[in-house]
Amino acid sequence: LLIESELRVALRELQFELYYQPQVDLKTGKLFGFEALIRWNHPERGMVSPAIFISVAEQSGLIVELGEWVLAEASMFIARLNEKYNENYTVAVNLSARQFKDKGVASVIRSSIINARIKPEWLDIELTESMLMGDISEALHQLDDIKALGVQMSIDDFGTGYSSLSYLKKFPVDTLKVDRAFIKDIPEDTDDMAISDAIIAMAHKLKMKVIAEGVETPEHVEFLIKNNCQIGQGYLFSPPLSEEKLHQFIETEQ
Ligand code: G
Numbered sequence: 554l555l556i557e558s559e560l561r562v563a564l565r566e567l568q569f570e571l572y573y574q575p576q577v578d579l580k581t582g583k584l585f586g587f588e589a590l591i592r593w594n595h596p597e598r599g600m601v602s603p604a605i606f607i608s609v610a611e612q613s614g615l616i617v618e619l620g621e622w623v624l625a626e627a628s629m630f631i632a633r634l635n636e637k638y639n640e641n642y643t644v645a646v647n648l649s650a651r652q653f654k655d656k657g658v659a660s661v662i663r664s665s666i667i668n669a670r671i672k673p674e675w676l677d678i679e680l681t682e683s684m685l686m687g688d689i690s691e692a693l694h695q696l697d698d699i700k701a702l703g704v705q706m707s708i709d710d711f712g713t714g715y716s717s718l719s720y721l722k723k724f725p726v727d728t729l730k731v732d733r734a735f736i737k738d739i740p741e742d743t744d745d746m747a748i749s750d751a752i753i754a755m756a757h758k759l760k761m762k763v764i765a766e767g768v769e770t771p772e773h774v775e776f777l778i779k780n781n782c783q784i785g786q787g788y789l790f791s792p793p794l795s796e797e798k799l800h801q802f803i804e805t806e807q
């Protein structure tokens with residue numbers, strides 16, 4: 554596989570970059586945190602989307618090394634940022650299924666926290682529902698090991714996978730991220746509004762925060778505020794940005 558050997562070179566030559574997408578408090582507009590999203594700055598092909606290379610990295614096992622780089626980089630980023638602005642912003646990092654299964658994942662996360670000298674709660678680990686199903690007791694073990702570090706944990710793309718609601722309450726998860734599939738057709742699609750409303754209400758009853766993904770219009774915001782969703786992420790506020798562009802965003806918006 555060409556892309557696999559290219560990925561090895563890319564790791565060695567640091568052709569990767571993290572972009573950060575702002576997450577905002579929907580009522581106040583105040584910045585809450587960021588999601589880190591990897592980009593591959595390929596010398597010939599330009600910016601390559603993770604949608605193309607993450608699965609190759611997973612299959613080849615390179616994701617473990619790449620994931621370590623992402624965790625280290627995101628941790629150093631949030632250290633710089635919170636120092637500069639004297640804030641407690643969070644940075645969410647996507648974990649892949651293969652990384653999550655790796656026995657060493659908690660110690661990798663711990664090393665990133667220690668090296669960057671950050672508060673563990675500044676780091677938010679994003680998992681998907683499918684990663685938590687299968688061997689539930691094994692998943693719970695991993696979750697508890699990671700949670701013991703003091704980081705936050707989120708379930709990404711919530712509602713699109715098939716997790717069992719009976720396990721949801723057992724997972725030490727702080728936040729549900731409502732998948733943008735349920736947001737995009739609001740306010741036209743009344744079924745999507747019913748589902749989003751139900752997810753938000755359930756999350757709150759389970760004492761979890763909710764982040765709506767794919768917030769693109771003022772109508773989305775209006776619906777989410779009305780239904781008590783505190784935080785949103787999407788193109789209405791900002792696309793994922795390079796660290797340099799992010800400083801401009803913070804200094805002009807906040
Ligand atoms: O940023 P966006 O374009 O296109 O991301 C596409 C997909 O890649 C998303 O599903 C996102 O979760 C995933 N992704 C982005 N960055 C990372 C990363 O650092 N690790 C993993 N495992 N997935 C990522």
Ligand code: G
Binds near residue numbers: 590709767789
């Ligand atoms: O799968 P995950 O939720 O980790 O990845 C987030 C993905 O959603 C990234 O590819 C990011 O670029 C993309 N994204 C972020 N905001 C929006 C938005 O408002 N609309 C759409 N269509 N995609 C978005």
Ligand code: MN
Binds near residue numbers: 588679
């Ligand atoms: Mn995500």
Ligand code: NA
Binds near residue numbers: 710711730732733766
């Ligand atoms: Na998502």
